Amino acid sequence: MKTIDELLAEGVAGKRIFVRADLNVPLAGTTITDDGRIRAVLPTVKALADAGARVVVASHLGRPKGAPDPAFSLAPAAARLGELLGADVPFATDTVGESARATVAALADGQVAVVENLRFNAGETSKDDAERGAFADQLAALADLYVGDGFGAVHRKHASVYDLPARLPHAAGYLIAKEVAVLKKLTDDLQRPYVVALGGAKVSDKLAVIDQLLGKADRILIGGGMAYTFLKAKGYEIGKSLLQEDQIPAVQEYIERAEKTGVELVLPVDALTATEFPDLETKAPANPTTVAADAIPADRMGLDIGPESCKLYASKLADAATVFWNGPMGVFEHPDYAEGTKAVAQALVESKGFTVVGGGDSAAAVRILGFDETAFGHISTGGGASLEYLEGKTLPGLAALED
Numbered sequence: 001m002k003t004i005d006e007l008l009a010e011g012v013a014g015k016r017i018f019v020r021a022d023l024n025v026p027l028a029g030t031t032i033t034d035d036g037r038i039r040a041v042l043p044t045v046k047a048l049a050d051a052g053a054r055v056v057v058a059s060h061l062g063r064p065k066g067a068p069d070p071a072f073s074l075a076p077a078a079a080r081l082g083e084l085l086g087a088d089v090p091f092a093t094d095t096v097g098e099s100a101r102a103t104v105a106a107l108a109d110g111q112v113a114v115v116e117n118l119r120f121n122a123g124e125t126s127k128d129d130a131e132r133g134a135f136a137d138q139l140a141a142l143a144d145l146y147v148g149d150g151f152g153a154v155h156r157k158h159a160s161v162y163d164l165p166a167r168l169p170h171a172a173g174y175l176i177a178k179e180v181a182v183l184k185k186l187t188d189d190l191q192r193p194y195v196v197a198l199g200g201a202k203v204s205d206k207l208a209v210i211d212q213l214l215g216k217a218d219r220i221l222i223g224g225g226m227a228y229t230f231l232k233a234k235g236y237e238i239g240k241s242l243l244q245e246d247q248i249p250a251v252q253e254y255i256e257r258a259e260k261t262g263v264e265l266v267l268p269v270d271a272l273t274a275t276e277f278p279d280l281e282t283k284a285p286a287n288p289t290t291v292a293a294d295a296i297p298a299d300r301m302g303l304d305i306g307p308e309s310c311k312l313y314a315s316k317l318a319d320a321a322t323v324f325w326n327g328p329m330g331v332f333e334h335p336d337y338a339e340g341t342k343a344v345a346q347a348l349v350e351s352k353g354f355t356v357v358g359g360g361d362s363a364a365a366v367r368i369l370g371f372d373e374t375a376f377g378h379i380s381t382g383g384g385a386s387l388e389y390l391e392g393k394t395l396p397g398l399a400a401l402e403d
């Protein structure tokens, strides 16, 4: 994989460089609640700008449906990037249209611009190679070179991640290089017991990962939104909790396989529940009720693991030599549902093992809840990306940078 340093050594002054970043930051309205992913790409952007390149930064944000949607605009991220760089960062209000072309054409050497959300274009995430390719052609017209540095999205076979580097001379940015180095160490020299804690809301994505993890981890702790599909698969009542119904047979098979192969699959024993999803903007008190995990009332939803589960999960993390944690244990954005996530974070802080936290929201949770980042072995910007790397999968965004 060509490094950005090699690219810099060749000289980039005056060149238009497309930097595929992952600026998919958590937002409350238009306010960025954690800018970790923007800070993470700064070394790459700064190095290119300082060397006189014309830098075009692009990213997705959230999951818009292939068309412009103001709720998912990258404008707040572009503004924050400008603040962090201490420079004026022009923002194109489209991704490959008139605004993008004019913004890029007006760039001076050493200047940085951001184009609008890649996923406002159906071609970005299309499963059809030709449709993705056509969008990649439009992106390629904006630049001379490509630098891949959106580690959080390297597991996506998307136009800007996979097809575009095939069309432009390319290199890997500093963030990708750093993330891969740590995760490689984890896979090459895995110390056991290896404990994986999984939570979050991308239930279908993350459930698929468990299939592979069953052959690698010694213990898997399940929390967050995905826990309820497991509880349902065990035949429990889960009320209005998040459920991936079509995955129940797969989850039943995971539970059986874990029993047969001696992998400890740990599920919550209690849950914090409410009748409604809490208001994350006002953070009005939600008065959650703790119930046993096998008896969630029909009109309630589980929004965090309960106090007994917090103790149980802390004890299951205590002897780990390696911990990988992806996905908050509950709706940590609301103070009433942050205890499970805090308990797991605290257990990692106290761990003597090598601890890795992966994921946009998981990394944000650690910082927002006030933990010292240096108390963790590695905080990865990628959740799904690092999980799939640890599974040993070929990641499209890394493979594309290799040749």
Ligand SMILES: Nc1ncnc2c1ncn2[C@@H]1O[C@H](COP(=O)(O)OP(=O)(O)OP(=O)(O)O)[C@@H](O)[C@H]1O
Binding pocket: 152, 199, 200, 201, 202, 203, 223, 224, 225, 226, 242, 302, 303, 304, 326, 327, 328, 329, 330, 331, 332, 333, 358, 359, 360, 361, 362, 363, 381, 382, 383, 384, 385
């Ligand atoms: N029980 C629950 N019900 C609904 N949402 C939940 C629950 N538990 C956690 N969440 C939500 O999960 C979200 C984070 O999930 P997500 O899977 O995106 O994690 P992540 O760390 O960002 O990983 P990735 O980088 O792969 O996206 C948080 O916004 C949190 O509120």
Ligand SMILES: O=C(O)[C@H](O)COP(=O)(O)O
Binding pocket: 022, 024, 062, 063, 152, 153, 156, 202, 359, 360, 382, 383, 384, 385
């Ligand atoms: O948050 C993430 O994990 C990355 O930004 C990728 O987002 P996605 O899961 O919507 O592709």
